Amino acid sequence: MPLVKEQRSSPDSAAIIDFPPEASSLAIRGLSLAYGDKSALNNLTLRVPRHRVTAFIGPSGCGKSTLLRVLNRLHDLNDEVVREGEVMLEGEDIHAPEVSVAELRRRVGMVFQSPNPFPMSIHDNVAFGLRLQGGLSKRKRDDIIEWALRSAALWDEVKDRLRASAWSLSGGQQQRLVIARTLAVGPEVLLLDEPASALDPISTLKIEELIRNLKSHLTLVLVTHNMQQAARVSDYTAFLQQGELVEYAPTDTLFTNPRLARTENYITGRMA
Amino acid sequence: MKAEPSRRLRLPRGEGAGAWLAAGSVALSLLALLALLALLTVRGLGHFWPSPVELVELEGGRQLAGERVREVPHAGGDGLERLYRIGNQDLEGGRWAWVRLSAIEAVSHPADLVVVERRRWGQAIGRLSAFQGASGERIEGEAAWPALEARLAELGTLRDARDRLREEVILPLAGRNDETAARELKAAHARLRELQSAMAGGRLILATADGEGLAVPLEQLLGARRPNAMSPLDKLVAWGEGVWRFLSEGPRAANTAGGVWPAIFGTVLMVMLMSILVTPFGVLAAIYLNEVAHQGRLTRLVRIAVRNLAGVPSIVYGVFGLGVFVYGIGGRLDSWFFEASLPSPTFGTGGLLWASLTLALLTLPVVIVATEEGLARIPDQQREGALALGATRLEMLSRVVLPMAAPAMLTGVILAVARAAGEVAPLMLVGVAKLAPQVPVDGDFPFLHLERKFMHLGYHIFDAAFHGGDVQAAMPLVYATALLLVLVILVLNLTAIFLRHHLSTRHGALTRR
Ligand SMILES: Nc1ncnc2c1ncn2[C@@H]1O[C@H](COP(=O)(O)OP(=O)(O)O)[C@@H](O)[C@H]1O
Numbered sequence: 214m215p216l217v218k219e220q221r222s223s224p225d226s227a228a229i230i231d232f233p234p235e236a237s238s239l240a241i242r243g244l245s246l247a248y249g250d251k252s253a254l255n256n257l258t259l260r261v262p263r264h265r266v267t268a269f270i271g272p273s274g275c276g277k278s279t280l281l282r283v284l285n286r287l288h289d290l291n292d293e294v295v296r297e298g299e300v301m302l303e304g305e306d307i308h309a310p311e312v313s314v315a316e317l318r319r320r321v322g323m324v325f326q327s328p329n330p331f332p333m334s335i336h337d338n339v340a341f342g343l344r345l346q347g348g349l350s351k352r353k354r355d356d357i358i359e360w361a362l363r364s365a366a367l368w369d370e371v372k373d374r375l376r377a378s379a380w381s382l383s384g385g386q387q388q389r390l391v392i393a394r395t396l397a398v399g400p401e402v403l404l405l406d407e408p409a410s411a412l413d414p415i416s417t418l419k420i421e422e423l424i425r426n427l428k429s430h431l432t433l434v435l436v437t438h439n440m441q442q443a444a445r446v447s448d449y450t451a452f453l454q455q456g457e458l459v460e461y462a463p464t465d466t467l468f469t470n471p472r473l474a475r476t477e478n479y480i481t482g483r484m485a
Numbered sequence: 486m487k488a489e490p491s492r493r494l495r496l497p498r499g500e501g502a503g504a505w506l507a508a509g510s511v512a513l514s515l516l517a518l519l520a521l522l523a524l525l526t527v528r529g530l531g532h533f534w535p536s537p538v539e540l541v542e543l544e545g546g547r548q549l550a551g552e553r554v555r556e557v558p559h560a561g562g563d564g565l566e567r568l569y570r571i572g573n574q575d576l577e578g579g580r581w582a583w584v585r586l587s588a589i590e591a592v593s594h595p596a597d598l599v600v601v602e603r604r605r606w607g608q609a610i611g612r613l614s615a616f617q618g619a620s621g622e623r624i625e626g627e628a629a630w631p632a633l634e635a636r637l638a639e640l641g642t643l644r645d646a647r648d649r650l651r652e653e654v655i656l657p658l659a660g661r662n663d664e665t666a667a668r669e670l671k672a673a674h675a676r677l678r679e680l681q682s683a684m685a686g687g688r689l690i691l692a693t694a695d696g697e698g699l700a701v702p703l704e705q706l707l708g709a710r711r712p713n714a715m716s717p718l719d720k721l722v723a724w725g726e727g728v729w730r731f732l733s734e735g736p737r738a739a740n741t742a743g744g745v746w747p748a749i750f751g752t753v754l755m756v757m758l759m760s761i762l763v764t765p766f767g768v769l770a771a772i773y774l775n776e777v778a779h780q781g782r783l784t785r786l787v788r789i790a791v792r793n794l795a796g797v798p799s800i801v802y803g804v805f806g807l808g809v810f811v812y813g814i815g816g817r818l819d820s821w822f823f824e825a826s827l828p829s830p831t832f833g834t835g836g837l838l839w840a841s842l843t844l845a846l847l848t849l850p851v852v853i854v855a856t857e858e859g860l861a862r863i864p865d866q867q868r869e870g871a872l873a874l875g876a877t878r879l880e881m882l883s884r885v886v887l888p889m890a891a892p893a894m895l896t897g898v899i900l901a902v903a904r905a906a907g908e909v910a911p912l913m914l915v916g917v918a919k920l921a922p923q924v925p926v927d928g929d930f931p932f933l934h935l936e937r938k939f940m941h942l943g944y945h946i947f948d949a950a951f952h953g954g955d956v957q958a959a960m961p962l963v964y965a966t967a968l969l970l971v972l973v974i975l976v977l978n979l980t981a982i983f984l985r986h987h988l989s990t991r992h993g994a995l996t997r998r
Pocket residue numbers: 248251252253271272273274275276277278279280291
């Protein structure tokens with residue numbers, strides 16, 4: 214049964230940037246998703262460039278989180294979800310039966326809106342993913358933990374209290390710890406779902422700086438409803454509305470010179 | 486994610502009748518609880534305090550000696566009537582005496598009145614007229630009491646030596662079967678016989694208040710004291726000994742005297758077995774309901790059913806346990822594995838295992854509900870965080886969800902223990918015994934005897950209070966046992982609470998108290 218009964222507006226191909234397959238890390242083709250009979254994503258087709266920051270913006274409820282969760286198959290557990298279309302990671306279909314979900318999730322890491330460190334020590338939080346994989350000596354593991362904490366710009370703040378509870382950290386530190394925890398398992402893609410929306414301005418700036426630094430070796434996908442943030446950190450921005458991809462362009466083009474009136478209305482604050 | 490300090494709306498204090506009413510009910514409940522504990526403590530523990538013995542001279546020259554128990558208005562309407570515990574049950578008119586106050590001519594507290602505790606027939610009260618040693622020599626008058634005390638002390642040391650010999654020499658030797666062991670065993674048995682014969686013999690002769698003679702062989706003697714001559718310190722020591730014997734010895738005289746050790750042991754063992762049985766089942770069921778099952782109408786229905794099971798009267802569980810566990814499964818087990826001993830049942834009768842299982846069933850809903858609440862309080866972000874790191878569902882459950890839910894599980898177990906330790910009704914159907922001096926754990930393989938009947942403090946209270954021959958005598962023990970039951974439950978709960986606290990400080994503050 215097709216999910217999309219009618220094509221409400223054909224995507225304007227001129228407003229959607231494309232990348233050559235060899236330069237893109239993720240490729241989404243004809244992706245539609247519904248929660249039961251309530252449609253959330255409608256026939257999305259786009260590529261995400263490798264080692265760049267791509268931002269998804271759009272009004273609340275437009276399907277940004279839903280899209281991110283497709284990318285590391287977090288919807289698998291929800292049997293209400295009906296999906297159509299495909300997602301390729303480096304040319305492989307992530308929904309193919311031979312793909313291991315655990316392996317996929319290690320390759321495509323995810324950081325959520327509110328920091329969710331586990332109720333363990335700082336050290337154990339970062340070690341969590343490594344311990345799941347097993348096979349690492351303690352020395353090697355500790356090295357990776359230090360590297361991950363340094364990459365997340367947290368090492369200097371916690372190096373003297375690695376055994377303290379992760380819950381004793383501030384909100385911003387907790388979010389960077391979660392990023393470190395995700396980095397430790399060595400992902401290629403990092404999905405960030407409004408990672409700074411629960412944080413104070415200074416912590417937000419730290420996270421943004423971190424995102425800019427990480428793109429040297431990671432593909433980052435950032436969901437945000439803060440357009441300044443998207444403008445500050447991303448290379449490309451995609452604008453979604455009601456589950457549809459409206460416009461996708463280099464960030465400065467999209468914010469200074471949007472092609473479509475719907476995009477312009479949104480970024481200038483005139484909601485349709 | 487820091488735990489927010491809980492902000493609750495409160496009724497403004499000091500304003501309105503509502504606040505006063507609420508505070509008043511709290512105060513009243515607390516008072517009732519304290520009164521209950523005070524009653525149990527005073528009546529229960531007071532029993533072990535050596536009370537003075539009165540020598541009462543009545544009109545017409547009759548005399549009696551006994552401990553004052555209480556006074557009530559005389560049935561005829563004039564004056565008061567006093568109850569004395571006079572012991573000497575084996576003599577005519579013994580044990581209790583009601584005396585009208587108006588009939589009392591004089592009351593005195595002679596220091597030489599002796600109270601003797603016997604294995605049979607309970608207390609004896611009188612003056613020590615003679616002590617007869619093991620070799621038959623007879624000591625009369627003043628010298629009798631010191632001689633008796635010396636002999637009792639000697640018997641104590643002999644008894645200790647005998648027990649040590651049994652435990653440290655004979656039992657280990659009995660396990661081996663080589664030449665030297667056999668020889669040593671023989672020597673040890675000879676020594677044992679020597680000790681036994683050194684302990685045998687001797688008796689004392691009491692002269693009761695109304696002049697009769699009463700002989701008590703020393704084998705029958707549990708203790709002798711002269712309460713009127715005791716200093717407060719002596720009494721304290723005697724009290725401590727009494728309490729200790731209550732805690733460490735088995736019951737005597739159809740549960741109306743002696744100690745409750747087998748009942749303590751049975752209660753604690755049964756509750757621990759019950760916890761071991763109920764925890765995995767309850768936790769697994771809660772995990773299934775909360776983490777695995779599709780959250781549809783059927784799951785909701787099951788959840789409601791589980792909650793309602795907690796309200797089913799406990800005797801119904803007893804009937805179920807009797808029908809299914811004892812007769813059904815137990816009978817089947819007997820016909821398969823214990824055919825040799827049929828028709829006398831092994832598992833086909835009430836016993837420790839069936840009682841624990843029945844109570845586990847009874848408390849299952851409590852554990853399920855508490856665990857489920859704990860699981861429901863864990864934010865989904867924690868689960869997704871684990872999954873997003875490549876954890877399988879099982880790994881997510883075992884490494885993140887269950888440790889976080891552990892305090893809630895323990896809360897469930899605490900509630901289960903509190904409920905199970907106080908249940909008596911179902912136990913009467915599935916395995917509690919009036920008297921089971923053999924505790925279900927011993928040195929014989931397989932050490933834990935699940936098929937044995939066991940004693941239980943709650944049932945012991947019921948039995949002593951209503952089924953003993955002498956309710957009057959049993960009452961103090963009933964209070965003491967009730968106090969002990971409360972204490973045992975308290976200790977069991979404190980252990981679990983301590984465990985939970987330990988876990989929740991380790992795993993952060995996701996617990997509700
Ligand atoms: N688990 C869910 N079950 C049903 N509907 C959902 C669920 N999650 C999201 N939705 C719906 O899907 C739409 C898109 O949601 P979401 O992706 O969270 O939007 P955004 O992140 O852009 O605010 C919303 O209308 C939301 O109500």
